[in-house]
Amino acid sequence: MTLEDLGYDDFFESSRAERGSEGVRVARVIAQARGGYRVKDADGEYVAKVTGKRMHTASSREDYPAVGDWVELSDVAGGQAVIQQILPRKTVIRRKSVGKGNGYEGKSGVQIIATNVDVAFVVEAVDRDYNLNRMERYFAIARDGGVRPALILNKMDLIPEEERDAKVAEIRGRFGNIDVMTTSTVNGEGVGSVRNAIEKGKTYCFLGSSGVGKSSLINGLLESDGILTGEIGSYSGRGKHVTTAREMYFLTNGGIVIDNPGVREVGMTDTETGIEESFDEIASLSGKCRFADCTHEHEPGCAVLAALGSGEMNRERYDNYHRLRKEAEFFGSSALERRDKDRSFGKFMKTAKKELKKRKGCYVD
Numbered sequence: 001m002t003l004e005d006l007g008y009d010d011f012f013e014s015s016r017a018e019r020g021s022e023g024v025r026v027a028r029v030i031a032q033a034r035g036g037y038r039v040k041d042a043d044g045e046y047v048a049k050v051t052g053k054r055m056h057t058a059s060s061r062e063d064y065p066a067v068g069d070w071v072e073l074s075d076v077a078g079g080q081a082v083i084q085q086i087l088p089r090k091t092v093i094r095r096k097s098v099g100k101g102n103g104y105e106g107k108s109g110v111q112i113i114a115t116n117v118d119v120a121f122v123v124e125a126v127d128r129d130y131n132l133n134r135m136e137r138y139f140a141i142a143r144d145g146g147v148r149p150a151l152i153l154n155k156m157d158l159i160p161e162e163e164r165d166a167k168v169a170e171i172r173g174r175f176g177n178i179d180v181m182t183t184s185t186v187n188g189e190g191v192g193s194v195r196n197a198i199e200k201g202k203t204y205c206f207l208g209s210s211g212v213g214k215s216s217l218i219n220g221l222l223e224s225d226g227i228l229t230g231e232i233g234s235y236s237g238r239g240k241h242v243t244t245a246r247e248m249y250f251l252t253n254g255g256i257v258i259d260n261p262g263v264r265e266v267g268m269t270d271t272e273t274g275i276e277e278s279f280d281e282i283a284s285l286s287g288k289c290r291f292a293d294c295t296h297e298h299e300p301g302c303a304v305l306a307a308l309g310s311g312e313m314n315r316e317r318y319d320n321y322h323r324l325r326k327e328a329e330f331f332g333s334s335a336l337e338r339r340d341k342d343r344s345f346g347k348f349m350k351t352a353k354k355e356l357k358k359r360k361g362c363y364v365d
């Protein structure tokens with residue numbers, strides 16, 4: 001593989017020339033997991049570390065390499081390398097922090113999902129995960145970082161013909177300027193069109209909630225089962241994360257794709273308000289419920305249940321309301337889990353910095 005096959009182009013070459021670092025080895029970050037990096041250049045792949053100097057000066061996560069970055073390497077030997085610099089980024093897909101800073105994002109309040117991406121494929125599953133507001137948020141995340149978004153509606157096999165057409169029409173109506181592709185990884189429909197939309201040497205990042213089928217789609221594009229995906233049916237209960245690492249894959253047509261663990265938390269604080277807004281008839285009915293904190297599930301004197309009983313309230317909408325509420329609660333709890341992980345990352349940094357004071361060396365971010 002040449003550097004061009006890995007996505008290297010004039011943009012990176014001219015910034016390297018500007019820095020006067022011709023002759024320095026550059027490689028692309030192709031994976032990030034459990035705090036380590038894998039990088040790849042024309043000669044092969046290496047496990048890469050960040051220098052201790054970089055760790056001391058880093059003030060935020062943005063200062064650390066992310067999947068998609070072009071980096072300058074030193075000390076390449078025995079399958080290992082040291083990352084010295086990150087080349088300026090062409091585009092960045094960032095996730096803004098949810099709520100007040102929880103430490104994970106550092107001072108800048110952002111977490112980087114991937115860099116130097118040309119197109120973000122926002123994946124939504126038509127069965128349960130279908131939410132236009134969330135699509136819009138993903139589109140905004142992509143555009144914020146200079147990345148063109150496109151939509152993939154997956155799991156088309158799960159809904160009847162009429163519903164498919166209605167959904168696609170609804171999306172096209174609201175997002176006229178977004179490419180919409182429909183797929184099913186079960187019967188393979190539409191996967192070929194996604195592949196055809198992918199250009200040689202360009203980088204595509206898959207975004208979307210856990211379980212929508214991002215890894216399954218990439219497997220379809222690769223025509224392999226190389227990536228671990230959820231077992232069929234095991235997603236009914238939601239909340240099982242299969243992809244734990246960000247990783248880059250190379251298609252035979254020259255396209256470069258990045259798989260990414262499902263973004264569960266994306267703007268979830270907004271989503272709760274979003275739920276109340278999209279179900280305004282429930283909000284107004286709830287003013288008539290006997291209890292102020294009525295959950296509209298079993299309480300006596302519940303105006304929502306009464307409306308459901310009389311047929312005034314649509315059953316499907318009622319169920320959907322509860323499903324979305326439960327999801328929002330679930331996302332809330334996963335943010336707590338994340339905070340715990342962040343604490344241990346902080347501890348790890350402290351110990352690592354102490355170690356470095358004792359002896360000069362480098363560490364794996």
Ligand SMILES: Nc1nc2c(ncn2[C@@H]2O[C@H](COP(=O)(O)OP(=O)(O)OP(=O)(O)O)[C@@H](O)[C@H]2O)c(=O)[nH]1
Binds near residue numbers: 158
């Ligand atoms: N019916 C149907 N199921 C699908 C389709 N695509 C994926 N699935 C199933 O959906 C589940 C989740 O698929 P994954 O590809 O692991 O989802 P993911 O988006 O990568 O999930 P995370 O890695 O957790 O973010 C698995 O059980 C897949 O078999 C599809 O087109 N139709």
Ligand SMILES: [Mg+2]
Binds near residue numbers: 229243262
């Ligand atoms: Mg996955």
Ligand SMILES: [Zn+2]
Binds near residue numbers: 286294301302
């Ligand atoms: Zn009620």
